[in-house]
Amino acid sequence: MSSTIAPTTESIAALQGDPRKRIRFLDRSSVRIALPLFVLAAIILTLEALSALAVLNPITFPAPSSVFVAFGELITKGYFWEATWITLQETLYGFAIGAGAGLLIGALTGTFKTFRVSMYPFIVAFQNTPRIALAPIFLTWFGFGIESKVVMAAVICFFPVVINTVAGIAGVDENAKTLFRSLGATKTQAFFRLTLPSAAPITFAGIKTALTLALLGAIVGEFVGASEGLGVLIKELNFQLEVAMGFAVVIALAVIGLALYGLIELAEKRLITWVRD
């Protein structure tokens, strides 16, 4: 007995790698979680194998298993949590100051032409300057304490907020502006009822970037000169050739960064309800 199955358009498309099929497959939430996890597992297993085969020097490049053990040990230490608290404060204060100033300057630049003409060239010039180079200067100005790190974080996260706020305001729909004028809206009304909500999605994208950069600014500040914080901890552990512990701190920083990003994304979803994925 023979049975034949006539090829359908869908089965042919699947065999030929129909892009629509691929998109549907990649859109599955299980696939979207499993695929990155698979990549991570592959990297970890490769590194573990290279360590086991002595291709990698365990002192300078510890095996992932050693890093996980070190991480487990690290989170039981009081000095780790003290350092985390310091870095977190530097990041959050820096973010609040930098993003706050960025929103204000961005709103003024986007709204008032005089301000834009006189200020925007400087903003663009500073945006293209490697701001990390300012870290030693801030150390001289504000000392070894938390202040120089807060300023570094603020300066680094200021620019994406300014640039995105200006872009958001510039992108307000011209028809909507005309509508508000025809309704006799004052400039203040137009700003709060039209400009602010219109610009919010783009501005918030800048705020999200800024929060990640604030953590970077705090760590760079600590590298350049500080007595406490996670940056200091990484430096000290490396000097002592405790590279596995150093990697464990980097993992802790990645977790902090992800948690902060998650929180800001949650805030975005709560505040900007009208933008759909």
Next chain:
Amino acid sequence: MTIAPETSATKGEPISLMSVGKVYAASPSAAPTLADITLDIRSGEFVALVGPSGCGKSTLLKIIAGLIPYESGVVSVGDSKPKEGRRDIGFMHQQSTLMPWLDVKQNVALPFRIARESGAHVDERVEELLELVGLSHAASMRTWELSGGMQQRVALARALALDPGVMLMDEPFSALDEFKREHLNIEVAHMSDTIGKTTILVTHSISEAVLMSDRVVALAANPGRVVADVSIGLERPRVSEMVSSRHFQELSNEVRDALADGLKGTAK
């Protein structure tokens, strides 16, 4: 769509334009966008402006709304000059321009919020307008949940919110498909019969202009000028079946010929 006469307390206002001229470019030698436009629109009349792109139809509408200045002539809406933000002028754009952060009800109430009015009378008025445009069921919907036609209905309700005497409509249905467009044409024509606003409709569509209005004013470009003023004697209420009538075709042809003559004049 249910039409309730009580949704409008304000009578339509007359509009008068005398030798109106407008030049867009800064240079005095630049060609005028509009030249010597003279037009009288009676209280409660529905007038359509038709013409090719660049003939200044939308510019004329913005001048009447007080949104842009003009260089010469006299314009009056009711007893006074056009001015930005007049409560007695409702403006409807080509795009619905709804605020996505507001729901349907809040979008309709926007003119009241800008006029700093709130309270039960505003809520009642918004409900009344949503009923007028047939969207009572969609009051709490977000704008992205609406079809193109529904979005334009919300924009229409918003334009009518402050009960203006004059309605200015700048190609409000051009983004809709033919079926929805004709459906809304008839609905707006019926609404206009009932609420008696003075209405100016800018459109590229001759049949839309003939179907909805009492008069069709044809404009030619370079410079923008009136080349014909055709009175539409079709009886009201207007119905979509009129489109296939002989009289409708004759009127459409009259407007089309006037526009063709205007284009020939431009070519010369």
